Amino acid sequence: xxxxxxxxxxxxxxxxxxxxxxxxxxxxxxxxxxxxxxxxxxxxxxxxxxxxxxxxxxxxxxxxxxxxxxxxxxxxxxxxxxxxxxxxxxxxxxxxxxxxxxxxxxxxxxxxxxxxxxxxxxxxxxxxxxxxxxxxxxxxxxxxxxxxxx
Numbered sequence: 001x002x003x004x005x006x007x008x009x010x011x012x013x014x015x016x017x018x019x020x021x022x023x024x025x026x027x028x029x030x031x032x033x034x035x036x037x038x039x040x041x042x043x044x045x046x047x048x049x050x051x052x053x054x055x056x057x058x059x060x061x062x063x064x065x066x067x068x069x070x071x072x073x074x075x076x077x078x079x080x081x082x083x084x085x086x087x088x089x090x091x092x093x094x095x096x097x098x099x100x101x102x103x104x105x106x107x108x109x110x111x112x113x114x115x116x117x118x119x120x121x122x123x124x125x126x127x128x129x130x131x132x133x134x135x136x137x138x139x140x141x142x143x144x145x146x147x148x149x150x
Contacts, residue, residue: 020060
């Protein structure tokens with residue numbers, strides 16, 4: 001059945017494709033090179049009532065391990081990841097190793113045009129500084145609470 005015909009069937013049955021995250025193709029014939037065929041033959045679909053019950057539901061394509069099919073994982077209550085904004089802390093300059101970390105990270109070579117190189121560098125530096133902060137200073141709020149006895 002073609003993709004258009006499948007979409008028509010979903011519409012006829014009032015079904016909604018839930019989308020997915022992960023690999024675009026979830027079936028392969030496991031042949032090499034040009035003989036390899038990959039397609040997305042499995043889908044997660046639901047009706048409107050189900051979507052109202054589980055508005056944050058997600059479908060993930062997991063890796064195929066012992067099969068030619070990638071398994072689908074339906075998560076009806078995914079945990080939300082809260083991304084904290086990154087802030088450079090002035091106190092970091094008081095530790096000499098911060099300057100060394102920044103210098104060493106800036107020696108990393110990134111491919112692409114200048115803006116992508118800068119983006120890659122800043123992304124790497126953010127990760128390095130976050131990790132360095134944890135190991136060098138730890139969680140300052142926990143230390144302050146411990147000192148205050150709260």
